[in-house]
Amino acid sequence: MTAASSSSAPETEAATEAATGAPLLEVRGLAYDYGRVTAVQDCGFEAAAGGVVALIGGNGAGKTTTVQCVAGALRPRAGTIRFDGRDITGLPAHEAVELGLALVPEGRQVFQQLTVHENLLVAGRVQRARADLSANLDKVYTLFPRLKERRAQNAGSLSGGEQQMLAIGRGLMTGPRLLILDEPSLGLSPILVTTIFRLIGALNAEGITILIVEQNLHQTLTMADHAYVLEKGRVVRSGGGRELLDDPAVKAAYLGVA
Numbered sequence: 716m717t718a719a720s721s722s723s724a725p726e727t728e729a730a731t732e733a734a735t736g737a738p739l740l741e742v743r744g745l746a747y748d749y750g751r752v753t754a755v756q757d758c759g760f761e762a763a764a765g766g767v768v769a770l771i772g773g774n775g776a777g778k779t780t781t782v783q784c785v786a787g788a789l790r791p792r793a794g795t796i797r798f799d800g801r802d803i804t805g806l807p808a809h810e811a812v813e814l815g816l817a818l819v820p821e822g823r824q825v826f827q828q829l830t831v832h833e834n835l836l837v838a839g840r841v842q843r844a845r846a847d848l849s850a851n852l853d854k855v856y857t858l859f860p861r862l863k864e865r866r867a868q869n870a871g872s873l874s875g876g877e878q879q880m881l882a883i884g885r886g887l888m889t890g891p892r893l894l895i896l897d898e899p900s901l902g903l904s905p906i907l908v909t910t911i912f913r914l915i916g917a918l919n920a921e922g923i924t925i926l927i928v929e930q931n932l933h934q935t936l937t938m939a940d941h942a943y944v945l946e947k948g949r950v951v952r953s954g955g956g957r958e959l960l961d962d963p964a965v966k967a968a969y970l971g972v973a
């Protein structure tokens with residue numbers, strides 16, 4: 716999927732990329748250990764500006780650890796992470812957010828005791844340089860009328876799907892150029908999964924580059940321009956989304972039966 720022609724900033728990013736040949740996100744030789752457990756090793760992938768890139772793989776393959784490193788939530792043992800040509804390896808999460816990199820974590824992690832509106836405001840206040848609080852709020856409420864209806868309700872009382880919308884809304888409040896979604900469809904009903912994927916497509920069409928970690932193989936690979944299959948913390952295969960969808964070895968690896 717590519718950026719919509721109506722959006723000028725992503726066009727500029729894409730033009731920059733075309734001129735320099737550099738992707739928006741470039742990860743090389745990434746490694747992370749939890750004590751003696753190596754979760755990610757020599758992991759490399761990239762995301763072109765305006766594209767949708769997927770990381771797929773079975774349970775424990777290292778997908779969450781990888782995106783946590785990219786977003787600055789974890790500090791890698793080795794490797795480099797470049798965003799828009801700048802080395803951001805080890806940059807703390809709040810600084811990564813300011814550069815336009817937002818992570819919607821697995822399990823939503825909204826503030827249960829705060830209202831929908833307060834959750835969005837808190838997320839919006841994290842960033843400074845790209846701040847346009849009220850414009851971002853309008854955008855989120857236009858995208859999610861359900862959140863607007865429930866703006867005064869505590870986040871903890873929302874349904875699972877609504878909490879996922881709020882989690883994505885929180886990510887959008889930071890005005891991201893790269894939105895990282897970790898298992899956005901987890902625990903949602905099939906209808907809501909379709910809704911969430913449609914929404915992700917719409918955000919991408921607006922020019923937001925998407926990096927998605929998903930267990931939902933079919934919808935993810937259908938949407939992704941490019942996907943990387945992780946196994947034991949390494950990339951073992953990569954290719955176009957639809958190309959990988961037709962690859963029996965991918966399904967086997969994904970299901971852990973290779």
Ligand SMILES: Nc1ncnc2c1ncn2[C@@H]1O[C@H](COP(=O)(O)OP(=O)(O)OP(=O)(O)O)[C@@H](O)[C@H]1O
Nearest residue numbers: 749752753754772773774775776777778779780781
């Ligand atoms: N806090 C932790 N402490 C110790 N080991 C961990 C921790 N978090 C993850 N791991 C281990 O690191 C490896 C990679 O985990 P990670 O959560 O990154 O994989 P994943 O591909 O996202 O898995 P899933 O799809 O099940 O969420 C696994 O072996 C996991 O058990």
